[in-house]
Amino acid sequence: MYGPPYRPRGRPYPRQGRRNNDSYIIYVLLSTIFRYINELEYKPPVTIAFLTLNIMVHLMPEFFLPWGFDFRSVRDICLLPAHILELLPSLSSLFSSVQGDTLGRGLGRGGRNRPRSGNVWAEFIRNNFSSYRSSSAWWSPSMHDRWREAASRIFLSALVHGDDVHLYYNMLSLLYKGATLERALGSLPFLRLVFFAWGVSHTLILLLATFLHSLSFPSSSFYSCSVGFSAVLFALKYVSYARDPDSWTTVAGFRVPLGKASWVELVVTSFLTPNASFLGHLCGILAGILIEPEIAGECTVRDERKVCAVLDAECTCWDGCDTERR
Numbered sequence: 001m002y003g004p005p006y007r008p009r010g011r012p013y014p015r016q017g018r019r020n021n022d023s024y025i026i027y028v029l030l031s032t033i034f035r036y037i038n039e040l041e042y043k044p045p046v047t048i049a050f051l052t053l054n055i056m057v058h059l060m061p062e063f064f065l066p067w068g069f070d071f072r073s074v075r076d077i078c079l080l081p082a083h084i085l086e087l088l089p090s091l092s093s094l095f096s097s098v099q100g101d102t103l104g105r106g107l108g109r110g111g112r113n114r115p116r117s118g119n120v121w122a123e124f125i126r127n128n129f130s131s132y133r134s135s136s137a138w139w140s141p142s143m144h145d146r147w148r149e150a151a152s153r154i155f156l157s158a159l160v161h162g163d164d165v166h167l168y169y170n171m172l173s174l175l176y177k178g179a180t181l182e183r184a185l186g187s188l189p190f191l192r193l194v195f196f197a198w199g200v201s202h203t204l205i206l207l208l209a210t211f212l213h214s215l216s217f218p219s220s221s222f223y224s225c226s227v228g229f230s231a232v233l234f235a236l237k238y239v240s241y242a243r244d245p246d247s248w249t250t251v252a253g254f255r256v257p258l259g260k261a262s263w264v265e266l267v268v269t270s271f272l273t274p275n276a277s278f279l280g281h282l283c284g285i286l287a288g289i290l291i292e293p294e295i296a297g298e299c300t301v302r303d304e305r306k307v308c309a310v311l312d313a314e315c316t317c318w319d320g321c322d323t324e325r326r
């Protein structure tokens with residue numbers, strides 16, 4: 001996931017060209033995918049479906065227009081917290097209230113009479129939601145369009161990539177991590193894992209970026225136009241690495257424990273790719289932290305033969321399962 005910081009409200013957001021359909025990188029990507037999947041004994045259907053969806057969105061965005069999804073412009077689909085809050089003013093007023101309460105109590109000046117943060121949330125809900133209980137304002141055509149665009153920016157932005165190189169690296173990561181996890185877990189549990197990581201990571205991006213901005217934290221995430229599947233990929237990486245946290249791997253030439261590899265990759269990626277969304281990748285890891293105990297618990301109750309799979313000469317299991325090395 002990456003996105004350069006866009007300009008604050010009142011200044012135009014520039015458009016970005018993002019694809020070159022004749023790029024040699026696309027041909028290399030497709031040939032790598034076909035060759036790798038052809039060599040697999042088990043063809044992972046969910047992984048193949050997500051690979052196909054991401055590549056089609058990148059190469060043929062017009063294909064999705066009849067269904068009401070416009071992926072042709074990065075600017076119009078990216079996860080941009082500043083614009084999402086303009087679409088949802090009630091959410092914006094919540095963070096403004098929290099900001100005023102936090103600053104008032106922190107500075108001490110005038111903070112004595114300010115409500116505590118719990119009261120801020122209660123007051124926000126009472127003022128912004130109770131009035132809609134007896135009206136159809138939430139379901140008016142204008143609000144429906146606002147919620148639709150906000151949801152598209154939060155979730156569908158994961159399917160859009162900035163350029164061919166961005167797509168190439170993300171899809172290779174999805175290919176390897178997806179094939180490994182899907183074979184180990186099964187297709188349906190892996191599908192649930194992807195959707196959970198997708199929804200949680202992108203929701204966290206919006207909430208954390210907005211919260212940091214409300215605290216006047218020096219971060220460009222609030223005005224960054226983020227796209228890409230890498231938040232989900234970082235969640236999958238964390239879950240994959242958690243299967244054997246005491247083993248060692250190499251990241252950018254450094255040997256690190258698998259349990260720490262996701263954090264090292266987070267830092268290395270931010271240094272090597274200036275446009276990478278640090279917050280997006282961080283939220284992906286946080287989503288992985290939330291889902292990993294569920295995966296480990298599932299591993300303990302399922303038949304070991306269904307959970308463990310021989311991958312790269314190693315039996316892939318999570319904590320609670322017997323680990324066999326070959």
